[in-house]
Amino acid sequence: MANIKELSKQKELFTGGHRACAGCGAAIVARQVLAAAGPDTVVVSATGCLEVVSTIFPYTAWNVPFLHSAFENAAATISGVEALYKSWVRQGKYKKKLNFIAFGGDGGTYDIGLQSLSGAMERGHNILYVCYNNEAYMNTGVQRSGATPKGADTTTAPVGKVKKGKEQFRKNLTEIMVAHGIPYVSQSIVGNWRDLTSKVEKALSIEGPKFINVFQPCRLGWSYKPELTCEIGRLAVETCAWPLYEVVNGQYKITYKPKEKKAVSEWLNMQGRFRHLAKPENKPIVDDIQAHIDKFWSDLLKKEAAS
Amino acid sequence: MIKTNVVARTGNEAMAEAMRQINPDVVAAYPITPATEIVQIFASYVADGLVDTEFVPVESEHSAMSACIGASAAGGRTMTGTSSQGLALMAEMLYIASGLRLPIVLADVNRALSSPINIHCDHSDTMMVRDAGWIQIFSENAQEAYDNMIQAMRIAETAALPAIITTDGFIISHGMERVEIFDDKDVKDFVGPKKLGRYLLNMEKPITLGALDLQDYYFEHRRQLAQAMIDSKTIILDVAKSFKEKFGRSYGLFESYKLDDADRAIVVMGSTAGTAKVVVDGLRAKGIKAGLLKPRVFRPFPKEEIAGALKNVKAVAVMDRSDTISGNEGPLALEIKAALFDSDIKKEIPDYIFGLGGREIRLEDIESVYKDLGEMINGKGKAKVTYLGVRE
Numbered sequence: 001m002a003n004i005k006e007l008s009k010q011k012e013l014f015t016g017g018h019r020a021c022a023g024c025g026a027a028i029v030a031r032q033v034l035a036a037a038g039p040d041t042v043v044v045s046a047t048g049c050l051e052v053v054s055t056i057f058p059y060t061a062w063n064v065p066f067l068h069s070a071f072e073n074a075a076a077t078i079s080g081v082e083a084l085y086k087s088w089v090r091q092g093k094y095k096k097k098l099n100f101i102a103f104g105g106d107g108g109t110y111d112i113g114l115q116s117l118s119g120a121m122e123r124g125h126n127i128l129y130v131c132y133n134n135e136a137y138m139n140t141g142v143q144r145s146g147a148t149p150k151g152a153d154t155t156t157a158p159v160g161k162v163k164k165g166k167e168q169f170r171k172n173l174t175e176i177m178v179a180h181g182i183p184y185v186s187q188s189i190v191g192n193w194r195d196l197t198s199k200v201e202k203a204l205s206i207e208g209p210k211f212i213n214v215f216q217p218c219r220l221g222w223s224y225k226p227e228l229t230c231e232i233g234r235l236a237v238e239t240c241a242w243p244l245y246e247v248v249n250g251q252y253k254i255t256y257k258p259k260e261k262k263a264v265s266e267w268l269n270m271q272g273r274f275r276h277l278a279k280p281e282n283k284p285i286v287d288d289i290q291a292h293i294d295k296f297w298s299d300l301l302k303k304e305a306a307s
Numbered sequence: 308m309i310k311t312n313v314v315a316r317t318g319n320e321a322m323a324e325a326m327r328q329i330n331p332d333v334v335a336a337y338p339i340t341p342a343t344e345i346v347q348i349f350a351s352y353v354a355d356g357l358v359d360t361e362f363v364p365v366e367s368e369h370s371a372m373s374a375c376i377g378a379s380a381a382g383g384r385t386m387t388g389t390s391s392q393g394l395a396l397m398a399e400m401l402y403i404a405s406g407l408r409l410p411i412v413l414a415d416v417n418r419a420l421s422s423p424i425n426i427h428c429d430h431s432d433t434m435m436v437r438d439a440g441w442i443q444i445f446s447e448n449a450q451e452a453y454d455n456m457i458q459a460m461r462i463a464e465t466a467a468l469p470a471i472i473t474t475d476g477f478i479i480s481h482g483m484e485r486v487e488i489f490d491d492k493d494v495k496d497f498v499g500p501k502k503l504g505r506y507l508l509n510m511e512k513p514i515t516l517g518a519l520d521l522q523d524y525y526f527e528h529r530r531q532l533a534q535a536m537i538d539s540k541t542i543i544l545d546v547a548k549s550f551k552e553k554f555g556r557s558y559g560l561f562e563s564y565k566l567d568d569a570d571r572a573i574v575v576m577g578s579t580a581g582t583a584k585v586v587v588d589g590l591r592a593k594g595i596k597a598g599l600l601k602p603r604v605f606r607p608f609p610k611e612e613i614a615g616a617l618k619n620v621k622a623v624a625v626m627d628r629s630d631t632i633s634g635n636e637g638p639l640a641l642e643i644k645a646a647l648f649d650s651d652i653k654k655e656i657p658d659y660i661f662g663l664g665g666r667e668i669r670l671e672d673i674e675s676v677y678k679d680l681g682e683m684i685n686g687k688g689k690a691k692v693t694y695l696g697v698r699e
Contacts, residue, residue, distance in 0.1 A: 042507060044377065051517075057524045060515035065507045068517030069376050069403050076370035079363055080335055080377025080385075081507060087332040087361035087383060088508070096510060116373065119366030 004193065007035045011063065018061040019053040023226025025190040025216035025233065026050045026105070029132045030061075032193050033101065036200035037128075039064060041099040042081055046074035046108030049139040050132060072112035075120035075129055078102040082125045099204050100126065106133040106147035110173050121180045121209045128203050128210040131173070134218035142221040146171040149241075150292070151285045152273045154221075159276045164285060169292055177211040178247045184210040186246035186255070190217060191233030195244055195255060202246075215242040223272025232270055239267045240297040251307040254300060261297070264290050309554055311487040318449040318479035321486050322388065322414045322472070323348035325456035327358055328494035329412075332383030332501075335363035335374035340426045341476040342390035342416035349388075368393035372400035372411075379409035380516050382506030384460070386411065390476060391418035394432040398439065401469070405440025405532060407516060410463035410470070413441070414456065417577065417628075418476040419664040427665020428476035430577065431629040433605075434638045440532050442470040442539055443606040445576045447562075449474070449484040451603075454556060457489075458546050460498050465546070466539040467504075468532075475578040477665065489554060497553055536607045543604055560609035562601040563616055565591060569598025571680035572617060574643055575626040576602050579661075579668055583626075586673040597677050602639070610646035617643075618652055622680040626659045626673075626695070636692055655683065655690035662696070672696050 002010075013034035020027040026049050034041060042065045045051040051068045054061035069077045078100050088094035104113055109131040117129060136154050137143040144157040150169045153159045157166040177185045184203045188196045196214060203210040217232040219225070224232060236242040237256060241264055244256040265286055268274040277286050316324065323345050326334070334353075336346035353362040363378075365371045368389050379385040389397060394415055404411050415433055419425040433443060442462060446452040455472045463470040474480050505514050520528055540560065547558040562580070565587050566572055575583055580601035590597040600616055602609070617623050627637025635641065640658035647654055659676055662668045672695055682688040 040510065042381075052519050055515050055518040057518040057520045060518065062515050063513060065510065065513045066515040066517075067377065067380050067507055069373060069380075069407070070399060073370060073373035073400070076365060076373035077377040079365070079370070080333060080374030080379075081381040082377075083333045083335070083361040083363045083374065084378040084381040084383035084385075085508060087359060087378075090361070091332075091359045094508065098508070098510070115366060116370050119370055122366070123363065 002197070007197065010035055011039070013039060013041070013063045014054070015061045015063060017059070019056060020049070021220055021226070023219040023229045024053070025134065025218060025229050026132045027053070028190050028229070029130065029196070029214050029216055030054070030103065032196050033130055033200050034064065036197035037099050037101060037204060040096060041101055044068070044074050044078040044081060044102045046104035046113055047071035048105040048108050050103055050105065052139055071108050073116045074102040074104045074108060074113060075117040078127050079120045079123065079125050082127055099128065102127060102129045104129065104131055105138070106131060106135060107137040107145045110146040110171055118180065121177065121182050121211065124208055126207055126209070128200070128212065131211070131213045132216045133213055134216045134221060135170070136221050138218050138221045147173065150289055151277050153276060154273070164276060164282055174213045181250070182209045182211065183249050184246070186212050187242065187244055188212055188214045189233045189237055189242060189244060190214065191230035192237070192244070199246060221273065224270055228270065232267070235262070235267045235270065238262045239264045240293050241267055243297060243300055245300060245304070252300065252303040253307065254304050264293055309493055310490050313485060313487055315483050316449055316486040316488070317344070317481050317483050318452050318474040319344035319416070319481065320348060321449040321453040322456055322474065324488055325453050326386055327352045328491050329384070329386065329457065329460050329498055330358050330495070331360050331386045333361050333363065333375070333378035333385045334387060335365050335371045335378065336387045337365050337368045337371045337389065337393060339368070339390045339393040341418060341480045342388045342393070342414065344480070345388040345414050345416070368396040369400060372397040372404060375411045376400060376404050376407065376409060379404070379411050380407060380506070381508045382503055384501045386413070388414035388416070390416040391420055391432045395420060395435060398436055401436050401439040401441060404469045406528070408467040408532070408535065410467060412456065412459045412463055413469065413471045415471050415473045416476045416480045417473050425664040426476070428478050429628045429663045429665070433471060433473050434629045437606060437638060440468065440536065441606060442466065442468050442543070442604070443473070444470065444604055445473050445602065446479065447578055447580050447601065449479055449482070449486050452479060453486055453488065454550065454558065457494055457497060458550055458558065461546050462539065462543050464501060465542045466535055468535050468539055473577070478578045493553065497549070540607045540609060558603065560604045560612055561616070562603060564599035564601065566598035566600055566616060566620070568596055570596045570621045570684060571677055572598040572600055572620045573624050573626055573673065573676055574600045574602065574639065576605065576639065577628060579626060579628065582668060582670065583673050586670055586677065590677055595677070595681070608642050608646070610642070610649060613643065614646045614650035614652055617647065618650070622683045623654055624657045624659060624676050624680055626661055626676065628662045630660050630663065657683070657690040658692045659695040660692065666696050668696060
């Protein structure tokens with residue numbers, strides 16, 4: 001795979017000049033995914049931050065073909081693009097080898113787009129779906145989603161006099177994708193370019209449906225200083241709040257194991273969305289979050305050992 | 308001379324046959340009664356290698372239209388079929404298909420909308436999406452459905468607009484009729500190869516489609532869409548002319564049946580027009596000057612042409628196979644009234660909402676409408692909305 005020097009010399013396929021917030025993790029995801037995928041790539045995006053900030057007519061940040069149609073259907077839309085490609089290749093009308101990548105935020109992937117995603121994965125299209133997972137509906141102003149973690153303050157599960165933010169744990173979409181029996185599923189992170197680009201390269205080398213869940217800190221919704229995006233991403237890995245692993249043909253492999261697993265409170269304390277959890281009376285919530293993380297991590301270690 | 312094969316076909320079979328002959332690059336579809344057969348038959352063509360099509364058996368109609376949008380944007384000739392709730396579920400994506408100016412052709416078998424759930428014919432589904440920016444062409448029988456499908460592909464691709472071709476659920480879709488099928492080569496020649504303009508798979512010239520269009524551009528793009536619909540009228544007529552030259556059958560924006568000297572006329576779409584023709588013939592035999600106007604093209608709505616055709620008729624009734632549930636008339640009556648008003652033709656036009664959920668429309672029902680028109684000519688009776696054939 002390419003080193004950082006080589007990557008930096010490539011033509012930018014997701015250019016600057018877009019309207020993303022300072023410190024936006026979604027733009028980093030798009031740029032690094034395309035750097036790994038290369039120019040022979042067709043992109044479909046769900047409605048959401050990434051699409052909105054990158055394609056304000058008559059401008060575009062995309063130096064590859066790009067299609068956006070609606071919110072809940074990036075997977076179905078790219079199914080159609082890929083189907084046409086297959087049809088043309090079979091008819092001898094098209095020769096070039098192409099990558100097909102769909103981007104969706106967690107709202108467009110975990111929630112409203114789950115059916116479309118599931119259908120596309122089951123049908124076995126040769127596509128890579130990248131979820132830039134910032135754990136809430138950021139484009140509409142930080143509403144809770146199925147990906148929002150327990151305890152987070154969002155505008156539709158806010159912290160109030162009796163409620164302490166979101167009461168449920170997030171849905172485990174990565175495992176739902178694994179359950180589809182597709183050849184490649186992984187979790188990656190903003191803040192580790194090597195991990196993300198190598199996973200994209202690996203995914204694209206495999207025929208069939210692929211899914212990467214990229215944990216993407218959002219400075220606006222998570223409320224932290226914009227320069228901390230990558231650091232918060234890395235700390236999510238060090239605390240095992242977001243483990244890096246991949247499942248290739250059903251075989252689990254943890255791609256990074258922290259030398260010393262840090263307490264989740266260290267990560268929570270960096271973000272305004274968890275500010276209320278620092279209060280002593282909310283300690284049970286933090287304990288609950290820690291226990292949930294510990295359980296998932298130990299389960300993951302077992303799955304890896306069994307693979 | 309063009310060779311035709313006379314066969315017995317249902318409406319669904321005739322539409323599937325047209326799709327096979329058109330041989331689209333991609334078909335993405337989901338089953339729904341009474342349209343299921345169209346894609347089911349088409350899937351068997353795919354399974355037998357009779358077409359080059361990539362068939363995408365999606366998990367919903369929303370995804371069907373989404374995949375069609377992807378395939379069409381990518382550059383492919385793209386078709387689908389659906390009905391009722393399926394079309395309703397697609398509604399969001401229908402607007403996006405036309406906004407992106409993608410020439411997708413959709414076979415819609417008209418069926419009532421829930422609730423209550425009902426699988427039989429009325430036009431509520433197509434009417435629900437009448438402002439979605441799709442060309443809409445109604446068929447009276449299986450032959451028209453077949454001919455319309457073949458014409459639609461050329462119309463859509465020339466106009467850069469998507470097109471819906473309808474049949475009436477069960478009445479046409481499942482009724483076996485005599486249908487003239489053309490040779491594959493003749494259909495292929497008529498439809499012609501797809502011309503590629505801007506398309507997503509052109510890697511030499513990457514494009515961004517579906518951009519965010521704000522206060523500074525959205526309005527212009529919607530205006531262009533409106534203009535494309537206006538301009539499509541000429542395209543529809545041009546394609547009909549070529550069709551007549553090649554295959555011999557005439558099509559227009561609407562059909563006039565014994566209308567030239569008529570003093571009373573009904574405007575009705577779909578299979579009921581066939582029933583009404585029988586009534587017209589019966590009344591004519593009795594010396595009553597009855598006529599019929601059957602709109603074929605509902606979008607774009609040919610308002611000047613229809614107004615012109617109805618100008619000399621003393622009394623006109625509209626029969627609507629759907630309702631607007633608005634305290635106002637049905638959708639077809641609203642269009643007809645607006646058309647006449649704009650042409651300075653002042654007429655009282657009664658509207659008859661009929662046949663909802665597949666309620667049988669009998670010859671006597673249509674005769675009663677002509678009878679009402681006769682009374683209006685004699686100065687009796689007043690235009691109103693009547694629910695025809697309902698128990699109340």
